[in-house]
Amino acid sequence: MNLTNIMANFYYVAAIIFFLIGLYIMLTHPNLIKKVIGMNIIDSSIFLFFVSVGYIEGGKSPIIENPSPLTEFVNPLPSGLMLTGIVVSVSITAFALALIIRIYQEYGTINVEEIVKIRSEEE
Amino acid sequence: MKKNIVAMIMLLIIGLGLMSVVGEMPTFGERRFFSEEEMYDRYLQQGPEETGSINIVSAIITDYRAFDTLGETTVLFATVAAIYGTLLAAINKDGDD
């Protein structure tokens, strides 16, 4: 493990920290809306990782006004892929929220532990 | 409280594994490793002639990978259909009772 390399790659380290905190929120909080927020933070960490992989030092954004071989551009492929990923993450969030509203209508709570207690009493 | 400590230890192990991967990765912003590849050169050199769009990102998502975007519109349609199914089923069930 190379320590100076880790210090130079602090974007990747920040992406890993976001991933771990999002996973911590999803694991420990019993509230369902908090779990959805944690899932969104994990998504954002993945986007941060991919976009920072595509960056090139001193590059311009990939809009080619005057074509010349001297100009450097950042890699446009991770940007396009993550543009797709953002829309899919919003779709997943909306469906999860619809399920949460349905659960609240059925059980009267959105706390996982209380839902487990109610279900065990029903049986 | 015990659950939090177990989760912390687990996340620490996962974090150490991921951090070792970062230690082996090439430096941020360096051109040589990630970007000197065929697709990068192809998109940036022949993109404006082949698609007529000088914005390469929109050229990628709606011309080179248009089939991908078609699948994504299907995802959006499926989301709306699933939300209608989830929430309207409750109304119909209440009406029956």
Added chain:
Amino acid sequence: MIELFNFILLIILIIVVIVVAQIRDLLSAVILFTVFNLILSLLWQQMRAPDVAITEAALGAGVTAVLLVATISKTRRQER
């Protein structure tokens, strides 16, 4: 200079995420999550990905926050 600016933005992002993990009020958590997404879109403009920045500011910050607030208004506000 730009590196220092990005580093400060990342530090702010980490602080905001930790506060989101600790706070008990769900509405405050949603608002802090919106702040997180807006600062993230600023970071992507710094990384020369303006398409992703516009999409994140509109979809991630705007629509997700509106949907979350709509859900909280139908359920319970405090996390218990």
Added chain:
Amino acid sequence: MKFEDDIVNTVTRIILPFITLFGLYLIIHVHLSPGGGFSGGTVVGAGFVLFSLSFGISIQEKKLSHRTSALLESYGGLWYVLLGFVALFYGYNFLTNDPVFGLGQSGSLFSSGLVILVNIGLGVKVASTIITLFDSLGGEEL
């Protein structure tokens, strides 16, 4: 969901045309500047969400009914598939751009045939999706 406040209503009335115009600009200028069908459609849909937040969903229903929104969403996806099938009639692969649609002068507004046509359909579809999501998740009757 309704928020009765004079300041919010007045500011919404002033700012709403500009939001919609900016969204349409993002959709139309997809091949020249950052933006595209997803972000522009989202901005247009967010303008409608702002309208229904400040004036109420029932008034927004009069402007754009549920049925129209659902039809727009379905026809947005259908428009995409039909543009793909145009290339099949000329003997090329599905969703081919170059020989089927004219490319035009690179850098002008009327260029890049398939890209701008697809993005108009995408913008309509995404905008109606956002409106439908908000109406179904935040409506009073549900």
